[in-house]
Amino acid sequence: MSKHEMLGAPRGAKQRELACTINGEDMKLEVNGAKRLLSVLRDDLALTGTKRSCEIGRCGACMVLVDGKPINACLTMAYQCAGKQITTIEGIGAADGGIEPIQRAFLEEGGFQCGYCTPGMIISVKALLDRSPDPSEEEVEEALSGNICRCTGYGGIKRAVQRAIEWRREAP
Numbered sequence: 001m002s003k004h005e006m007l008g009a010p011r012g013a014k015q016r017e018l019a020c021t022i023n024g025e026d027m028k029l030e031v032n033g034a035k036r037l038l039s040v041l042r043d044d045l046a047l048t049g050t051k052r053s054c055e056i057g058r059c060g061a062c063m064v065l066v067d068g069k070p071i072n073a074c075l076t077m078a079y080q081c082a083g084k085q086i087t088t089i090e091g092i093g094a095a096d097g098g099i100e101p102i103q104r105a106f107l108e109e110g111g112f113q114c115g116y117c118t119p120g121m122i123i124s125v126k127a128l129l130d131r132s133p134d135p136s137e138e139e140v141e142e143a144l145s146g147n148i149c150r151c152t153g154y155g156g157i158k159r160a161v162q163r164a165i166e167w168r169r170e171a172p
Contacts, residue, residue: 016030017031022041022087031078034077035078036073036075038052039078047090049090050088050119052074057072058146059120060072061117061119061120063119063123065085065086065126067085068085088119100126101171102129103122104167105167113153117151144161
């Protein structure tokens with residue numbers, strides 16, 4: 001069995017070098033040209049915080065930041081990320097090594113529920129708050145419109161976002 005077959009690549013698919021930064025670490029990876037970012041993150045790099053779910057870009061469980069913008073990793077070809085900064089949920093954290101205030105807010109306000117959608121939700125909220133530190137309710141709803149919570153408990157998620165906004169506002 002060839003290396004390509006072991007990685008699940010179709011026969012004859014061309015390998016490409018992918019140089020990018022993932023969670024602050026410069027990387028050079030050999031990836032199949034037909035491989036999606038989601039597969040590279042989860043299957044090749046074991047960054048399993050990025051969830052595989054609908055695989056058609058509707059649920060947001062696979063949301064990651066690419067150059068600070070939220071994108072669905074299931075819809076992004078890995079080669080499109082050459083030279084980009086990719087941040088997964090594993091790369092989100094406070095400067096002191098602790099958890100990010102957004103993560104803490106999700107824990108304290110019951111925004112995580114089953115937890116499957118939580119990484120994508122946190123990625124979307126981080127992108128929003130980095131872009132707009134004091135968003136309106138409509139901006140919050142728009143930012144989360146690409147993330148589906150199958151537990152249907154958006155109350156805790158909305159409280160978590162408001163708490164994260166408050167903490168960020170109060171931070172020195």
